[in-house]
Amino acid sequence: MEGSVNERLDFGKMGYGCRHYRRRCGIRAPCCNEIYGCRHCHNEEANLLKNPLDRHELVRQDVKQVVCAVCDTEQSVAQVCTNCGVKMGEYFCNICKFFDDDTEKQQFHCDDCGICRVGGRENFFHCKKCGSCYSVGLRDNHLCVENSMRHHCPICYEYLFDSLKETIVMKCGHTMHQECYQEMIKRDKYCCPICSKSVVDMSRTWKRIDEEIEATMMPEDYRYRKVWILCNDCNDTTEVYFHILGQKCGHCNSYNTRAIAPPVLPQ
Structure with a gap:
């Protein structure tokens, strides 16, 4: 040549x-x-x-x-x-x-990841606990989860660590594909598929449920029944009055809760 x-x-x-x-x-x-x-x-x-x-x-x-x-x-x-x-x-x-x-x-090799990444070395840092490179905007600004990137996307099941698709770190620290996350939100699913914690600010939704519960009288047979719940957001366990629209956590005011015992009448 x-x-x-x-x-x-x-x-x-x-x-x-x-x-x-x-x-x-x-x-x-x-x-x-x-x-x-x-x-x-x-x-x-x-x-x-x-x-x-x-x-x-x-x-x-x-x-x-x-x-x-x-x-x-x-x-x-x-x-x-x-x-x-x-x-x-x-x-x-x-x-x-x-x-x-x-x-x-802007390819670069990350020695800690052991593979090449894209996006420019100056724009990323390696989180040793999470086991992967993250955007510098997440430095000291994310909840670490051990090896959070070394698993499959909970929506499409593609392995995240070396996936070509963009990923997102949710408030709970778990990760998934950006496009899978957006599709999940579009379908009005606001909980992490792995740990069930809320992944967006739900305070307005909780306030709306407060108003709906206040306006919705329970039948006499259920009005004073209580139920033990576990809050998915703060992991607190409480006994609260049962309501068909939801049970509110007494610790963090979340309705992202689940019953851990059937409703019972007061003694």
Whole structure:
């Protein structure tokens, strides 16, 4: 390939890749010895195999061979093709064996996570208790939950830690996909699917229920019955008067409660 060194390095930039990444190489999957555009291409195909026992995911750090998309030369993992001299990825991580030409994503490798992230290193910090990188806006401003990102989204069940989708940290400290969270709120579901705590400010709703209860007289048989409740928001247990519209926590005034014993008449 003729031209200056920089011209050779940049040849074909953003012109090759798969639907996941713009890059000038494919990878040979060490688990099945096939060529794929990236690990996501491999995982999508492998997880469609008829036999569940054959389904598997590629371990990114195990990749040893790549194939240049410009000259089709297979070689050991490196940023620059040993044959034609192009950069196979403007961004390159030798730990993750990761290539990407679209540097506007501001990729960076987090040693604590052990994988590459996007969004710019200066915009994130690693929370050691939660076990993941979070936006700097959450530094000292979120409830830590042990390894909160190392589980599956409670809505779509995709593994969150290395998901390509944006995630959100809820008030309770649990995490889920941003789009799953928005869909949940759209369907008027305001409790964390994991711990049942309220994830938005519900004070106006509680006030409305107060007014509805005040205006709704219970039948004589139930008017003085009491029930033991557990508050999902503050974890307090109290005995309160039973009402068909809900039971109010005497500690935090939340109606996000559940009965832990059937209603009984006073002695």
